[in-house]
Amino acid sequence: MTVIPSSLLQQYGASLNRFAKGEYIFHESWPAHFYFQLEEGSIKMFNSGENNDYIQGLFSHGESFGEPPLIADFSYPADAKAVTNCKIWVLKKVDYLRLLRDNPGVHFEFTKMLAIRLCHKTKLLNAMNTQNPEKRILTIIDYFKNKVPHPSPCYEVPFTRQAIADMTGLRVETVIKKVLRLAELGELELLDHKIVRH
Known part of the structure; x- marks a missing residue:
């Protein structure tokens, strides 16, 4: 499900950027300056371990990723990397926050999506324990x-x-x-x- 219509993203100044398979979108500990939403392809967010990676999330068409650091002003807690060739809408943080303030319906859907992800993380943590x-x-x-x-x-x-x-x-x-x-x-x-x- 698309979080924000591409027409609205463009209205607030988003650009459609291409990322090649294997290319990093951002790294763990980088400051968050942009909102990302997939138009095509898929990405994974993960933490690198000694023996293997731990995948935090997989995202595909219409999904956004890496938003919590934009809202709460902390660094990215994981890396984001293209699993396939991707087209990703990229919107500056200041414009993204303005978009949310100007569009309460979009803001509500975004909040609901974050709540669903938090519920999943809680269930997975419980299952892992x-x-x-x-x-x-x-x-x-x-x-x-x-x-x-x-x-x-x-x-x-x-x-x-x-x-x-x-x-x-x-x-x-x-x-x-x-x-x-x-x-x-x-x-x-x-x-x-x-x-x-x-």
């Missing part, structure tokens, strides 16, 4: 399944087992084993190596 790998995996899959309404009750998980591992803090070997177990329990279905959630 249980030390139950199956629950971690289902929590992350269900978040993305419910993020955007689908016409079909079946949701084909668009992530690799490695990406699921990076989002849940599990080893990829554990994810592979637990996905098989969840399929045996009927929680997931495996179709041509694809993970499907009903």
